[in-house]
Amino acid sequence: MAVTVELLKRFPMLQSLSEQELEQLAQQSSIKSVSRRAVVINGGVASDYLCFLFEGRLQGVDFTLDGREVGLYFVEPGDFCGELGLYDKQGQPESVIALSKSQIILMPVSAVRTAIQGSHQMVESLFTRMATRVRKLSAQRALLGLSSTVARVCGQLWMMLEEQDSLNRREGVIAYPPTHQELGIMLNLSRETVTRVFQTLQTQEVVKRDGTTRLLVLDEKSLRALFEAGDG
Amino acid sequence: MAVTVELLKRFPMLQSLSEQELEQLAQQSSIKSVSRRAVVINGGVASDYLCFLFEGRLQGVDFTLDGREVGLYFVEPGDFCGELGLYDKQGQPESVIALSKSQIILMPVSAVRTAIQGSHQMVESLFTRMATRVRKLSAQRALLGLSSTVARVCGQLWMMLEEQDSLNRREGVIAYPPTHQELGIMLNLSRETVTRVFQTLQTQEVVKRDGTTRLLVLDEKSLRALFEAGDG
DNA sequence: GAAAACGTGTGACTGTGGTCACTTCACTTC
């Protein structure tokens, strides 16, 4: 199936490109439909394509040595992924899989590189994006350095809260929170320990579950305090 | 003191710039002499300058909640730092301090941004640099996810070995290894635990100390095996 | 509407790594 210029215009990252440049990109790109749980980008392997999503939902995941997977971030329609190996042929450490049936655009890195040459806007966007990623990874590393288990969990919850869209952020809602198991893997804790921490937080009325899909942060201040108490 | 074009030519990152562009950069930059332990870049604070080093040695450090510092990377002459906040005004999470009396060039981000517009080479270099950083942070995160303490230590040693210059790499030498204390902070272990792991590794003749400044990896294979055994 | 699958809650037990309180060693600096 052919990629149209109109379709590419939907992506904020490509907004600064001229009609002509978009046409170039469109011609070299292709659309692909992937089913649920399909691997879109293979972790650790160099890929020749950037992957733009216009329908469905993707997730960046890493695998532990014993084969379990850790959710790292989501890719929503209008966003893209796979930019890490844009200039060095090394790919990215984590894999990206489809959470539901999705429509993606595969855009050759060579074409993207050409486009970047014409648009300094794109350089800025990409650079800022990478910088954000470095900061996030850095924060995550700092989190794992905390010795207290409650601090680690609270820190993670805090980070997730900050990443919510503005409405959820204001109301203290974490949408689609990870399971205790997943949190455990991210924070280097056992599933049971996470459950126990949550029990504490719930009896202290710091957080509250709202069905499977939402986690309410009732007391943002305490959450932050517990996180910043850190050691001990 | 004035910055000359000749001086800027020493830096690989600026190699692709024309005489004229270098002249522009030189005019807007300034030289600064910093003494040992001086803070060159303040962590978490936006900085208006990139910092190019041409004499001395710098180190990126992070601080734990209880005030101890963690060494993250070194900056050697010809290299630079502080590029994370080039486009977003957010600075970088870690601080950079001088390990010895050093001479640095402060280059305003605005000037660097202008230079980048003229040189696509620089875009590539910077992007690759950031990508490497993301990969390194990712690997570090994966390491902290290991439950076995020996695996964590071996993983860290392995990463440090891979970062050595080619001569040391070949001979299995880790130059200027961090202290047990520092390793402990990086790996979320106590100083004593690191010592005990090292005792094990030394009796198994996997590693060997060579004075204070060198650590010899005698059995690279075992080191890697212990690392990859991971859990358990 | 079973049956299956998955996530959560909880108790009992255990082992590992943190803490503390030393000593020993290596390297500076008088």
Add this chain to the structure above:
DNA sequence: GAAGTGAAGTGACCACAGTCACACGTTTTC
């Protein structure tokens, strides 16, 4: 060479988080 300093080594103790085992509740699937 004595004194001082910072890192490394070591044993005893014990709390905390991991493991195991099982119950419970919800959601999916046929």
